[in-house]
Amino acid sequence: MYFSGHEIIEIAVKIEENGNAFYTEAAGVFKEYTDIKGLFLDLAEKEVGHIAVFQKLSEKFTDESFDFTATDASDYISHLADSHIFGKPGSGSLLASSLKTPKEGLEIAWKFENDSVDFYTELLKYTRSNSKPLVQQIIDEEKEHAAEIKKFL
Numbered sequence: 001m002y003f004s005g006h007e008i009i010e011i012a013v014k015i016e017e018n019g020n021a022f023y024t025e026a027a028g029v030f031k032e033y034t035d036i037k038g039l040f041l042d043l044a045e046k047e048v049g050h051i052a053v054f055q056k057l058s059e060k061f062t063d064e065s066f067d068f069t070a071t072d073a074s075d076y077i078s079h080l081a082d083s084h085i086f087g088k089p090g091s092g093s094l095l096a097s098s099l100k101t102p103k104e105g106l107e108i109a110w111k112f113e114n115d116s117v118d119f120y121t122e123l124l125k126y127t128r129s130n131s132k133p134l135v136q137q138i139i140d141e142e143k144e145h146a147a148e149i150k151k152f153l
Contacts, residue, residue: 008123009058012138013051015084015119018092019112020047025096026105036102036152043109043145050138057134084115106152113146 023044027037099105117139124135 006058009054011087012054012120012123014089015087015116016047016050016054018087018090019116020044020051020092021090022092022096022112023047023109025093026099026109029096029099030102030105033102036106039148039152040105040109043148046141046145050141053134053138057131084119103153106149110146110149110153113142113149116142117146 023040027040027044030036030040095108096105099108120135120139120142124132124139127135
């Protein structure tokens, strides 16, 4: 399967939207845990920032900004997107509504951030030079998010 650069950005936006939905709803589920609620609300806001970065990135480049001509590269990106914890529409809200404990919420959040690092790191390998700094910025931020969450686990 071949993905255009715009399709990859659409996948990334969907992942970030699902992350935002998860964090927002999880903050409501655990509202009595003010520190975890605060963390989730902060992360929800940061996901909105990532969406804006990806949308700006989408406006700046043509499909040639990404080099997905190799079938194996495109297949691997597809696999990462499909296996991402928030890769499916509505998955963020669905997971948040099923949370039983704050620890479970934090574990899902930690997995989400690490899955995102993996997805964007692979994306970076096939990104042409003018888009690399923005993708790297997202990777760095996702790593920071994972580190913040890890402090609570």
